[in-house]
Amino acid sequence: MSCDLCKTPKTIRTCEECGKEICKQCVRYSEREAFRFLPNPSPVLQNQIFCYDCFTDKVEPEIEKYQRTLAAAKEVIYLTKNYKGIIPTLRKAKFPVQVHKHVDRRDAIMHMAFLAAHEDYNAIIQADTVQKQLRNEAYQTSEWSGSGLPVVIDIKKFERLSED
C-alpha cells in the first residue's frame, strides 16, 4: 500500500487521527509527556502517531498554545502561605489548584503555575508544598505535592509594595 499523502510505495504507520497510511517521511510523533501539565488535554492529544497533515493542523497549534502558557507560567508570582506582605488582589479563583506526584518541589510549583496561567491568573497565593518519603525495597525516594490559590494581582502595585 502506498502512502496516502505522498504516494511513496512503502508505508510504516497509520495516522491515529485520520486513519491514513503513511510513509517514513510523512509520519509525525507526539508524546503525551510533551503536554504533561495540561489539564483535560483534547482527545487529539491522546494520539501519538500522526500524518503530516493532522500534525500540522491539529497538534502544532496545541504545542504553540502550550509553550505560550508555559512561558506565562514562568512569570507567575508564587507566594507561600507564610508570605506576610500586602497582596493587591484583583480577582481570585474559586478553588485552589492541587498537584501531586512530582519528582521535586520545583516541578510541583511549575505545575501549579501552569494551571494558574492556563486560566489567565498571574499569581499563586497561600501556596504550600509537601514532600512525602516513599520507601521502596531498593531505594528511598520522595514525591512532592502542592496546593495554592490562583489569583490575579496588580503586578505594578505589588512590585512597588515589595520594594518598600
Ligand SMILES: [Zn+2]
Ligand atoms: Zn508519505
Ligand SMILES: [Zn+2]
Ligand atoms: Zn492524519
